[in-house]
Amino acid sequence: MKPSQALSYFVVLLLASSSYASVLEDTCKPFGANYDYCIKFFQSDKDSATVDKRGLAVISTRIARAAAVSTLKRIAVLKAADTDKKIQGPLADCDAKYTGAVNGLDEAARDIATGKLQDAVTYLGYALDVPGSCDEAFGEVGVKSPLAAEGYEFARECYVARFVTTMLSASKPPRM
Secondary structure, three states: OOHHHHHHHHHHHHHHHHHHHHHHHHHHHHHHHHHHHHHHHHHOOHHHHHOOHHHHHHHHHHHHHHHHHHHHHHHHHHHHHOOOHHHHHHHHHHHHHHHHHHHHHHHHHHHHHHOOHHHHHHHHHHHHHHHHHHHHHHHHOOOOOOOHHHHHHHHHHHHHHHHHHHHHHHHOOOOO
16 A cells, blocks of 8 residues: 555544544533533443444433343342342332333334434433332332432433434424
8 A cells, every 4th residue: 555545544534533523522512511421421332433423322322221231130139139028019110110111222222223213202201210210119118229329320321312312303304
């Protein structure tokens, strides 16, 4: 390869990577004080460096899904370890809610990929509500949720996914 060809490939590669960086930065700018959180959130997935805004919406949904799956594993451990019937009811409730969230996040990712953005936003909204309703289930029996930390992080991740998907749907031209 001639030096001029190598330089041309390098310039094209540099432009492409800066373009994707700007997609990520543009996506995270509206987060204001949470800009750094948004950048780190997406950088946790190596694919975020090479996708457009739709790809970022799918990635954010995938990251939130992984958190829900992790929470389900924690619920299973708690259900097996704690024989207090008072705790078992809220754990079962949370198990069902997080299972529904995983299924909804799968649907949301498919909807984003196929352009059904409003449907995706709806599924993401349902997922965003899961931690709060799980905490309420524990509160109803007078117990602090052992899933509060996981729920907080999951809610943040769902918020990012919903916000990015909403931004994407707002920039989409109306259907004819």
